Amino acid sequence: MIFILVLLSTLLLIYLFHLLYWKRRNLPPGPTPLPKFGNWLSMVFPMPGYECFRRWTKKYGDVYTFWLESEPYIIIGSYERMKETFIRDGDTYVNKKFNEVIASFRDGQYGVVDTNGEFWSTHRRFTLSNFRDLGFGKDLMQQKILIEVQEIIRKFDENVGEEQNVPKVFNKAVANVINQLIFGYRFDDEKEKEFQKLMDLLEYQQKAFTSWKIIVECVVPFLSRFMPKPTVADLIEEYKTSFYGFFNRQIEEHRLKIDFDSEENESYAESYLKEQRKREADGDKETFSTQQLSNMCMDLWLAGLGTTTLTLGWSMAYVMNTPGVQEKMHEELDRVIESDRLISTSDKNDLPYMQAVINECQRCANIVPINLFHETTRDTVIAGYPIEKGTGVIAQISTVMLDETIFPDPYKFNPDRFIDEHGKLKKVEELCPFSVGKRQCLGEGLARMELFLMLANFFHRYEISPSSTGPPSIDKTQALGVTPREFDAVLTKRH
Ligand code: HEM
Structure with a gap:
């Protein structure tokens, strides 16, 4: 009996020695990890995790180790250090960390968000150059966005003076x-059903994957055996079938309609x-596969929709919660625009306060509490610590945007912090x-174009x-964190 007790105590001591000292001995110091969990529980108490990273940056400096389960991640917590690493030595920090769950969802390594190397750079370059051809950053893109602005106005005008769902x-x-x-068409009245199906799918996914049951299952997978269905695996399977189903249908419809001899393209697909087709004729059947196209569509759709609508929703919420901001925006808009015409990007430089409001909305919305997980492509040194190739590393932008040495009183929504003493827009690289x-x-x-055109035209036309x-509540410390708030508001027409 004594022998067993001594053996167990020794094993426990060896385990704790390994957990608390041995595996951390060459890494930058950081918060003590819990067995199995690492440090991620600190992100939940309080949500959405801004505070733990700010606290650790104050305590350990702008380079420290954060553990996710049993994997170390080097956190880069200041803009100066991001310049030295992610910007000046970009190639060392370019890769994304492999994630088994994501790879199993995608049936391999596909898309642009989670791939690396030549495959990633080919698709990133192709997408950017294609977006440019489709008018990205140019007048053509502006025209497309302004069509949506007019549609927004038409929808809001139907219910002026009444409570209406603005984020929707x-x-x-x-x-x-x-x-x-991506596909060259908008969801007009004829396509309303298709749009609604997609939205239901996204909403279901968001609710399902952020439930406590699923979070616990992801961290301690064996518990899923004792939990009610659906399990994480069920959810992934269901989501996969419906989401890829949508993209694959679109792709096949496109394939049938395309004039392969024409030089003109109407969409990314x-x-x-x-x-x-060109590459296949040259014998390359891998790089531009249909499965990759489906994953590219998913990446662009998900990254392009959620982030921008979330920022727009938070913008409304911050403006409604901060007296005086709307009045200042309205004063500038009336003085500069002088009529009820549509605002375009050529007005941007004459609207410094509007731009300052958008900057402050993005800073306060701070929609990525923990940035995406990268890994080093070679052995390197960060802040004097040798870091091995393949180590996780995170450019922690949420901490930078709440750095009180750059943004005093960082939780206060104050667009004036982006205005200089001459009333001009101040460039702050830490944003x-x-x-x-x-x-x-x-x-x-x-x-950037969407945020400017949608917000400037909205506030020019309405008082909210x-x-x-x-x-809507701007408190992110509760269960909802940065996730979108559903809210109604009353719009009054100004022109
Ligand atoms: C307000 C809106 C947006 C915000 C705040 C935002 C923010 C971000 C952030 C923080 C990253 C991670 C970068 C990293 O790994 O360090 C990212 C990556 C990405 N975003 Fe956005 N994003 C927005 C809108 C969009 C839109 C409209 C699109 C699509 C057209 C898009 C497509 C992507 C893609 C594809 C990546 C992965 C890039 C790569 O790994 O090479 N995002 N975004």
Whole structure:
């Protein structure tokens, strides 16, 4: 009996020695990891995790180790350090960490968000150059977005003076922009059913995958055997079938309609399918496969819709919760625009306060509490610590955007922090919602254009006031975190 006790105590000591000292001995210091969980529980208490990273940056400096289960991640917690690593030494930080669950969902390594090397760079380059041809950052893209702006106005005008669901209208507008780009059409009245099906799928996925049961199952997988259905595996299978089903149908419809001899392309899918045919004729059947196209569509659709609508929703919420901001925006818009005409990107430089409001909305919305997981492509040194090839590393942009040395009183929504003493827009490089380095957001140009055109035209046309239940909550410390708030508001026409 004593022998067993001594043996168990020794094993426990060896385990703790390994967990608390041995595996951490060469890494930058950081918070003590819990067995199995690592440090991620700190992100949940309180949500959405901003505070634990800010606390650790103050305690350990701008480079420290954060453990996710039993995997170490080096956190880069200041903009200066991001410049030194992700920007100046971009190639070392370009790769994404392999994720088994995602790979099993995709049936391999596909898409642009989760791939690496030549395959990733070919598809990133192809997508960006194709988006440019389709008008990205140019007048053509602006025209497409302005069609959606007019549609937003038409929808809102129907219910002026009454309580109405504001985020829902913006959501459809953003979905139309991204679907135009990928498949070349918008969801008009005829396509309403198709749009609704997609939205139901996204909503279901968001609710299902953020439930406590599923989070616990992901962290401690064996518990799924004792839990009620559906399990994580069931959910993934169901989601996979419906989502890929949508994209595959679209792709096959496109394939039948395309004029493969024409040089003109109306959508990303069309130019991809042409490139696929060209490469196949040259004997390359792998790089531009149909499965890759399906995954590219999913990446662009999901990355392009959720982020932008979330930012728009938070923008409304912050403005409604901060007295005086709307009045200042209205004063500038009336002075500069002078009529009820549509605002375009050529007005941007004359609207510094509007731009400052958008900057502050992105900073406060801070929609990525923990950034995507990268890994080092070679052995390197960060802040004097030797870091092996393949180590996880995260450019922690949410901490940078809440850095009180750059943004005093960081939780206060204050657009004036982006205005200089001459009333001009101040450039602050620490405002980095689209991240930094070689993996910086691929849709940044599109998102910036959408945010400006949609918000400037919205606030020019309307005054927004809370519904009878009050403005949407901007408290992210509760269960909802940064996830979208559903809210009604009352719009009053200004022109
Ligand atoms: C307000 C809107 C948006 C925000 C705040 C945002 C933010 C981000 C962030 C933080 C990343 C991670 C970068 C990293 O790995 O360090 C990212 C990547 C990405 N974003 Fe966005 N994004 C937005 C809109 C869009 C749009 C409209 C699109 C699509 C057209 C898009 C497509 C992507 C893609 C494909 C990636 C992965 C790029 C790669 O790994 O090479 N995003 N975005």
